[in-house]
Amino acid sequence: MGTAGTIIVVAIIALIVLYVIFTYNGLVRRKNQVEEAYRQIDVQLKRRYDLIPNLLEGVKRYFKQEQQVLEEITRARAEAMKPQSPREQAQSEARLSGAIGNLFAVAENYPELRSSRVLLDFQEELASTENKISFARQHYNDSVQEYNTKIQSFPAVIFARAMGFTEREYFEAEGPERESVTVSYD
Amino acid sequence: MRGAAEATFRERIARNRRNSLLLFVTFLVFVLAFGYIIGYAWVGDPAGAFFGLVIAFFAGGLSGLLSYYAGDKMVLAASRARRIEHDDAPVLFNVVEEMAIAAGLPMPKVYVIDDSAPNAFATGRDPEHASVAVTSGLLEKLDRDELQGVIAHEMSHVRNLDIRYSMLVGILVGTTVLIADFFLRSLWWGGGRRRNDQGNGQLQLILMIVALILAILAPIFARLLQLSISRQREYLADASAVELTRNPKGLADALEKIAKDQEPLEVANRATAHLYIVNPIKRFEKHSRSLFSTHPPIEERIRILRAMETGGVPQTGRDAG
Numbered sequence: 001m002g003t004a005g006t007i008i009v010v011a012i013i014a015l016i017v018l019y020v021i022f023t024y025n026g027l028v029r030r031k032n033q034v035e036e037a038y039r040q041i042d043v044q045l046k047r048r049y050d051l052i053p054n055l056l057e058g059v060k061r062y063f064k065q066e067q068q069v070l071e072e073i074t075r076a077r078a079e080a081m082k083p084q085s086p087r088e089q090a091q092s093e094a095r096l097s098g099a100i101g102n103l104f105a106v107a108e109n110y111p112e113l114r115s116s117r118v119l120l121d122f123q124e125e126l127a128s129t130e131n132k133i134s135f136a137r138q139h140y141n142d143s144v145q146e147y148n149t150k151i152q153s154f155p156a157v158i159f160a161r162a163m164g165f166t167e168r169e170y171f172e173a174e175g176p177e178r179e180s181v182t183v184s185y186d
Numbered sequence: 187m188r189g190a191a192e193a194t195f196r197e198r199i200a201r202n203r204r205n206s207l208l209l210f211v212t213f214l215v216f217v218l219a220f221g222y223i224i225g226y227a228w229v230g231d232p233a234g235a236f237f238g239l240v241i242a243f244f245a246g247g248l249s250g251l252l253s254y255y256a257g258d259k260m261v262l263a264a265s266r267a268r269r270i271e272h273d274d275a276p277v278l279f280n281v282v283e284e285m286a287i288a289a290g291l292p293m294p295k296v297y298v299i300d301d302s303a304p305n306a307f308a309t310g311r312d313p314e315h316a317s318v319a320v321t322s323g324l325l326e327k328l329d330r331d332e333l334q335g336v337i338a339h340e341m342s343h344v345r346n347l348d349i350r351y352s353m354l355v356g357i358l359v360g361t362t363v364l365i366a367d368f369f370l371r372s373l374w375w376g377g378g379r380r381r382n383d384q385g386n387g388q389l390q391l392i393l394m395i396v397a398l399i400l401a402i403l404a405p406i407f408a409r410l411l412q413l414s415i416s417r418q419r420e421y422l423a424d425a426s427a428v429e430l431t432r433n434p435k436g437l438a439d440a441l442e443k444i445a446k447d448q449e450p451l452e453v454a455n456r457a458t459a460h461l462y463i464v465n466p467i468k469r470f471e472k473h474s475r476s477l478f479s480t481h482p483p484i485e486e487r488i489r490i491l492r493a494m495e496t497g498g499v500p501q502t503g504r505d506a507g
Contacts, residue, residue: 036290037290044287124276124277125280128277128280128281128284131280132284132287135285138288138432139287139288
């Protein structure tokens with residue numbers, strides 16, 4: 001009884017320790033995945049901020065009367081680049097998308113501009129960057145969903161919080177973002 | 187519904203990883219046993235069996251290693267694909283990048299095949315070594331949403347580790363055919379010296395018959411297995427593609443356009459046909475419900491995608507086997 005009992009107890013403890021190690025590593029992996037996904041959104045957002053000045057420069061000489069459209073984009077870009085919470089970020093990004101959408105709508109009135117390489121190239125690059133942003137968000141949300149589910153599920157829920165794993169916030173406003181993409185792309 | 191979809195794609199990766207390992211072990215055992223029996227039957231003693239075993243091991247091992255590490259380059263070269271960068275085809279490159287981001291994968295290499303038949307495939311043993319190839323016909327004939335659907339389908343093959351799995355199946359089939367062919371030819375050239383004096387002539391005769399049957403049937407079964415896996419994973423990749431794009435219509439429209447197109451793809455052959463999103467050898471695909479087709483019937487794939495479109499909820503299609 002003595003030795004057999006000891007072996008069983010040691011085996012059970014070893015199994016529990018192994019389980020905790022595997023779960024911990026799994027949680028770390030998912031947490032890193034979430035952070036990686038979040039960085040990817042930033043990369044794409046930054047790419048879009050970098051594209052915009054070039055677009056405005058290329059478009060400026062075509063239309064003179066539409067100054068407020070260009071100013072609106074510049075303002076929305078500056079607003080979006082400020083550090084802010086994910087929720088505010090989503091809102092200011094939506095405003096920026098709207099402003100860019102306006103520019104393409106107005107460009108319809110300028111046949112010369114409409115058919116120019118400058119606009120077509122930027123239309124593709126911007127549309128693609130907006131897609132990349134929304135796909136990066138989609139991937140981020142998927143990763144968050146997976147991570148949150150993991151730390152909320154039994155039995156990881158017992159010790160996940162104690163080990164410093166907390167729920168992450170979703171990126172909202174996926175819907176309207178996606179729509180503005182289809183509007184701006186021809 | 188995102189949760190369910192996410193779980194199934196994780197399961198799919200895990201299953202493909204598990205199946206790959208299982209297949210590799212089966213492959214090893216199968217090739218060695220095959221070599222052993224043929225060696226024994228041919229020479230007629232255990233030394234011959236050992237000889238057959240060693241030959242099978244090296245033939246299988248060599249072709250296996252070569253395919254695993256250089257298979258993608260061979261396929262791309264055979265398909266006359268040329269590597270492109272962003273400025274060569276901005277829309278294609280952007281769409282691939284978008285889908286890589288959606289799948290959370292590194293950017294694959296992008297190739298174009300100069301052929302007017304619309305088609306596409308992905309290759310590479312893991313997401314770090316993946317390549318996506320599309321024909322110039324596909325770029326001309328599809329709009330952006332449709333192209334996105336096709337690329338999403340290919341990125342799903344990459345993400346689900348389908349490519350590694352089907353490559354291992356391909357190696358198994360190839361080696362089986364190679365050994366069987368070697369054996370049948372050797373019979374033709376008068377192999378199989380009988381050593382009746384050693385008293386195991388009868389055993390040798392039985393093994394000869396077993397080997398003969400194996401040599402005829404094994405390649406057929408291996409090929410059928412390969413084709414059934416190939417058909418099944420197309421449905422799964424369609425479903426995963428919708429997971430990425432959240433837009434079943436793009437892929438459904440693309441498949442419809444590709445199905446209507448009657449141009450054959452010149453660079454495709456029987457060895458590479460199963461890689462493509464739609465069977466490039468149209469002539470064989472007229473009645474595609476047969477056991478010998480590489481792809482499921484395209485009308486069926488379109489029907490499932492259309493059902494997702496109207497249902498709104500992305501479902502994983504025929505998520506079997």
